[in-house]
Amino acid sequence: MLLFELKKNSSTPLYEQLYASIKQAIIEANIPIGAKLPSKRKLAQFLAISQTTVELAYGQLLAEGYVSTKPRVGFFVEDLESIPLIDKPTTAPLQTEAPPAWRYSFHPGKIDSEHFPFSSWRKYAKDIFDESSKELLSLGDPQGELALRTEIAHYLYQSRGITCDAAQIVIGSGTEQLLPIIMRLLGDDAQFAVENPGYSALPRIHLQDVIPVSIDEDGLRVDELAQTNANVVYVTPSHQFPTGAVLSMKRRAKLLKWANEYDNRYIIEDDYDSEFRYIGKPIAALCGLDQNNKVIYMSTFTKSLMPSLRVAYVVLPPQLVQTYRRLFNYYSSTVPRFDQHILANFMRDGHFAKHLNRMRTIYRKKHDLLIEELQQYAPKIEVFGERAGMHLLIRLQHDETEQQLKQRALDAAIQIFTLSDYTSTKATSDSPTLLLGFGDLHETQIQKAVQALMDALHITKK
């Protein structure tokens, strides 16, 4: 008889304990192949458990193929060789590393965490989670909620000079998530050109031959682009990431002309980080100048609201909307409907515009303070790319390489990034260049943060 010790007070049900014990005995060959298991009644009696418990355990063993059954005869142990037992490879346990505790972080992607309008956001969140919104429990439009797309179209018209219909907008959970969709719309033959230095997502996603095109103080070198065989170019015209250059009017016209030369040419305009401009007048989006449906416009709420919201959007030219619907209408939206409505209502009632205005003042203050501090180290350092966004760049007169300087900062628990972190060709510039994000540095921290960084880099005031 099979004597198994079953724990009646355990949280594991008795039938599961019995099943696991018999299974183990079979695997270890303690019960030989072909052996008949005791009848349910006998085993139940022997172990002082119910017959149902034995029945459930035998049923599980049968379902997994450890035993077979002959009607009215009983259960028999199967030959394990015929069962596809999968040995789990022994792998080293994965380590979860705690994020480093930075003394100061100059991360260019960080936003101010002190002034988020929690109370109004909470109000809209509370309002939407109500029985009257029960319709939102079902799946919504794959392109995103019409209410949010309508608000975005309105915002783009008012603030970015873009006229578009809500039907052209697709909402997704981030630029990185939308880029592969755009790539698929443009077909497998598309040859992509990217800014160099630039945002690394596209080369990361499109691992093959993405063509790097240089940047100068007027933005993308369109003459260089024209020498390549690219038919799609990814640009950040209003605030080049990361150099901060603005694509000049002349270059904009040239770029649109380049796109108009062939039917399969497109411009992907990423308007990331263009909401906050501190010097000069606002720069309208390139998409607003496009007369021939050549610009695929994309933007995100990552900087204007929060990176964790995971809401970005793309405005497709009408001819690509049809392709999108054919290829993607079976996919559900990646952004929860409730979140989309919170954001739509927040925008509808003017809170988004108010938040942007308020944050513009806050970021301007931090920006000015940072420049004031950095200027004390001129001419050893030169500030540029400081007109907009949440970071600026400093060019250093230094013998050490960017990576050496970065390492010194990291050793002092200061998080910084270098220009070569964003270049596809690994040639570094003659003068090491660092990116200094100020989004989440508190105004009272800026002076100390700059001092600590300059100490770590061994740069003294003039």
Ligand SMILES: Cc1ncc(COP(=O)(O)O)c(C=O)c1O
């Ligand atoms: C140019 C550019 N676009 C977009 C993003 C990220 O956008 P999202 O948060 O929507 O994925 C980044 C992030 O660094 C970026 O540098």
